[in-house]
Amino acid sequence: xxxxxPYLENRQMIFQCPLCSSIPDNQRDDFLNDLQFSVREYxxxxxxxxxxxxxxxxxIVIRGEVSTEMSDEKGDFMEIEYIKAPNPMSTGxxxxxxxxxxxxxxxxxxxxxxxxxxxxxxxxxxKYEAFMLKFLSYISNKVFYLSEKLRLVSLRSIRAKLSxxxxxxxxxxxxxxxxISREDIARIFSVSRPALVKVxxxxxxxxxxxxxxxxxxxxxxxxxxxxx
Amino acid sequence: xxxxxPYLENRQMIFQCPLCSSIPDNQRDDFLNDLQFSVREYxxxxxxxxxxxxxxxxxIVIRGEVSTEMSDEKGDFMEIEYIKAPNPMSTGxxxxxxxxxxxxxxxxxxxxxxxxxxxxxxxxxxKYEAFMLKFLSYISNKVFYLSEKLRLVSLRSIRAKLSxxxxxxxxxxxxxxxxISREDIARIFSVSRPALVKVxxxxxxxxxxxxxxxxxxxxxxxxxxxxx
DNA sequence: TCATTATTGTCATAATTATTACAGTTTTTC
DNA sequence: GAAAAACTGTAATAATTATGACAATAATGA
Numbered sequence: 001x002x003x004x005x006p007y008l009e010n011r012q013m014i015f016q017c018p019l020c021s022s023i024p025d026n027q028r029d030d031f032l033n034d035l036q037f038s039v040r041e042y043x044x045x046x047x048x049x050x051x052x053x054x055x056x057x058x059x060i061v062i063r064g065e066v067s068t069e070m071s072d073e074k075g076d077f078m079e080i081e082y083i084k085a086p087n088p089m090s091t092g093x094x095x096x097x098x099x100x101x102x103x104x105x106x107x108x109x110x111x112x113x114x115x116x117x118x119x120x121x122x123x124x125x126x127k128y129e130a131f132m133l134k135f136l137s138y139i140s141n142k143v144f145y146l147s148e149k150l151r152l153v154s155l156r157s158i159r160a161k162l163s164x165x166x167x168x169x170x171x172x173x174x175x176x177x178x179x180i181s182r183e184d185i186a187r188i189f190s191v192s193r194p195a196l197v198k199v200x201x202x203x204x205x206x207x208x209x210x211x212x213x214x215x216x217x218x219x220x221x222x223x224x225x226x227x228x
Numbered sequence: 229x230x231x232x233x234p235y236l237e238n239r240q241m242i243f244q245c246p247l248c249s250s251i252p253d254n255q256r257d258d259f260l261n262d263l264q265f266s267v268r269e270y271x272x273x274x275x276x277x278x279x280x281x282x283x284x285x286x287x288i289v290i291r292g293e294v295s296t297e298m299s300d301e302k303g304d305f306m307e308i309e310y311i312k313a314p315n316p317m318s319t320g321x322x323x324x325x326x327x328x329x330x331x332x333x334x335x336x337x338x339x340x341x342x343x344x345x346x347x348x349x350x351x352x353x354x355k356y357e358a359f360m361l362k363f364l365s366y367i368s369n370k371v372f373y374l375s376e377k378l379r380l381v382s383l384r385s386i387r388a389k390l391s392x393x394x395x396x397x398x399x400x401x402x403x404x405x406x407x408i409s410r411e412d413i414a415r416i417f418s419v420s421r422p423a424l425v426k427v428x429x430x431x432x433x434x435x436x437x438x439x440x441x442x443x444x445x446x447x448x449x450x451x452x453x454x455x456x
Numbered sequence: 457t458c459a460t461t462a463t464t465g466t467c468a469t470a471a472t473t474a475t476t477a478c479a480g481t482t483t484t485t486c
Numbered sequence: 487g488a489a490a491a492a493c494t495g496t497a498a499t500a501a502t503t504a505t506g507a508c509a510a511t512a513a514t515g516a
Contacts, residue, residue, distance in 0.1 A: 070379055080378075092371035095364050102375035125364075126357060136323050136353075139367045143320035146374040147330035150308075151298055153381045154418045156504085157472070181493060190382045195473050197495060213482090213494090384474085385502075409463060423503050425465060441464090441512090 014114060017060050017086040019138060022130040031128060036120040041112050048105040048113060049090060055101040056118040059089040064111030068103040080149070085111075091135060092142040094118055153190055155228065158199045161189045163227040166209065170218055178214040242342060245288050245314040247366065250358040259356060264348040269340050276333040276341060277318060283329040284346040287317040292339030296331040308377070313339075319363060320370040322346055381418055383456065386427045389417045391455040394437065398446055406442040 011032055014020050023031055039062070042048060048066060049055050061083055068081045068089070080103050083089050089105055095118075116124075125132040155161045165185065170176045178185070182200075186193040203209050208224055210217040218224060239260055242248050251259055267290070270276060276294060277283050289311055296309045296317070308331050311317050317333055323346075344352075353360040383389045393413065398404045406413070410428075414421040431437050436452055438445040446452060 070375070070382070080375075093368055093375070095361075096368035096372040097365065098372060102372060102379070122361075125360075129354060132353075132360070133323075136364065136367070137325065139364070139371060140321055140324035143367060143370050143374065144324040144326060144330060146371065146378060147298070147308075147321070150374060150378050150381065151330070153378065154298070156418060159472095182495095183493070190384060192474050193494090194475080194496080198473090201495075387502095410465095411463070420504050421464090422466080422505080426503090429465075 013062050013086070014060065017062070017088060019060065019088050019091075019134045020131060022134055023128055024130065027128060027130075031124070031131075034120075034124060034127060035116065037114050037116045039112060039114050042107045042110070044107055044109050046107045046111070048107065048111075049101045049103070051102065051104040052100050054099060055090060056094070056099055058091065058094055058116040058118065058121045059105070060114040060116070061085045061087055061089055062112050062114055064113075065108040066105050066111060066113070067108050068105045070103050081145070082108075088138060089113070091138045092146075094121065152188070157227075158189065158191050158195055159203070159227050161191070162196070162199055162203070163224045165189075166216060166218065167221070167224055174218045174221075176216050176218070178216060241290050241314070242288065245290070245316060247288065247316050247319075247362045248359060250362055251356055252358065255356060255358075259352070259359075262348075262352060262355060263344065265342050265344045267340060267342050270335045270338070272335055272337050274335045274339070276335065276339075277329045277331070279330065279332040280328050282327060283318060284322070284327055286319065286322055286344040286346065286349045287333070288342040288344070289313045289315055289317055290340050290342055292341075293336040294333050294339060294341070295336050296333045298331050309373070310336075316366060317341070319366045320374075322349065380416075385455075386417065386419050386423055387431070387455050389419070390424070390427055390431070391452045393417075394444060394446060395449070395452055402446045402449075404444050404446070406444060 012028075014035070014037075015023065015028060020031070042064070048059060051070065063085045065085070066083045066089060068083070070080055090101065093099060093102060099118075121135075125135060152161060152164055155164055165188075166176065169178070182197055183193050186196040189196065200209075200211060204211045208218075208220045210219060242260075242263070242265075243251065243256060248259070270292070276287060279298065291313045293313070294311045294317060296311070298308055318329065321327060321330060327346075349363075353363060380389055380392055383392055393416075394404065397406070410425055411421050414424040417424065428437075428439060432439045436448045438447055
């Protein structure tokens with residue numbers, strides 16, 4: 001974790017973040033004046049926020065990639081979100097009653113991250129409507145995202161989870177490229193990797209899907225849906 | 229589902245809802261003028277919102293109790309939230325990009341529910357700061373709540389889930405009264421009831437907890453924590 | 457109050473998943 | 487390009503959980 005930037009030469013960078021991008025041009029100077037922030041650089045593997053720690057700061061990733069994970073106190077992690085620059089982080093629980101972070105945020109590459117204190121976010125929201133609305137929609141989307149994740153994890157069998165996952169990833173098409181390893185998928189499902197692979201192979205055996213490395217072809221979409 | 233109230237005699241009722249309770253007295257008349265809403269009565273078992281349906285309305289339960297559930301397309305449900313009057317419903321995804329409801333809302337008793345269209349909520353938020361802040365904190369709390377739920381469901385074994393659940397419900401004390409049936413707990417965990425009961429009895433056998441109906445006494449808190 | 461319904465504990469069996477281990481393959485990294 | 491690391495498929499065995507069914511008890515309603 002390197003020291004703060006001496007000064008951020010290109011402060012306009014913040015307007016690339018979706019949270020701020022809709023702020024009208026004629027308000028941007030005012031916005032920058034009202035904004036209190038610091039910028040830090042992180043290396044791959046650095047931890048920005050620790051699960052359970054008090055976090056009263058809005059973070060905006062302006063370079064690099066950060067993943068948020070939830071540990072199950074056994075060393076194992078479940079990835080919750082994968083955030084690429086330029087996007088905000090920790091919007092979800094910033095204003096929650098219990099402001100301890102439910103997740104850990106870990107840099108997946110070299111990162112530069114802006115930190116804005118909660119009180120300042122309050123102020124900005126009151127003063128800049130576009131910011132407020134974007135913030136609101138960000139949190140709302142998070143609720144939606146978590147709900148979907150919850151549904152996935154709640155499916156009882158690996159077969160159901162995998163079917164759900166594949167249908168979702170296929171976006172209605174018949175061929176999909178897995179973007180992550182089977183190990184990661186297993187982690188998302190909270191199941192073991194061998195069990196996941198076994199089920200995937202069984203489904204291929206049955207002719208429901210075709211598996212070629214990370215390319216998966218959906219043969220019988222109806223059957224896939226019936227597994228849910 | 230009975231017809232709308234002809235007119236809501238006691239419109240002040242809405243200020244009992246936490247979303248609106250902090251609106252200053254001197255703004256309340258204006259607030260009621262700006263507010264667009266309708267009130268409906270429901271019977272026990274009535275469905276207010278169906279999972280997957282478009283829902284661009286903020287609901288406030290002013291009498292009765294509503295539970296939100298997520299079905300796994302197999303007839304089985306997982307309860308997400310239990311809302312008692314006077315509290316809002318569906319705050320979470322109202323402003324999400326995909327405004328289809330991820331849950332179904334089902335009345336658990338006779339209910340009276342206020343409906344406010346999304347656009348009107350927008351307007352109220354811009355105009356009444358206290359309302360905006362409360363709304364924000366409501367969504368944030370929902371994110372927190374869902375995160376916690378996700379952690380629970382992600383724990384792999386029933387033993388871990390039960391330990392987590394009991395530790396949480398005990399609030400640090402040693403005796404706790406279960407507020408819901410074992411069947412409901414099993415549903416929350418997404419596991420079968422017999423399996424849950426079996427694990428609970430095993431833990432009692434081992435002297436980690438003591439079970440007397442719905443009263444549970446935590447004997448060995450450390451051991452409970454080690455199961456996570 | 458009595459009847460009805462919901463809840464609870466238990467069981468045997470079947471199904472699913474975890475664990476551990478290994479070897480072959482692909483991808484990264486230097 | 488070679489070495490290291492990560493990824494993949496597979497298998498045997500153990501552990502966990504689901505299923506369906508049953509009787510006993512508690513709670514509820516008319």
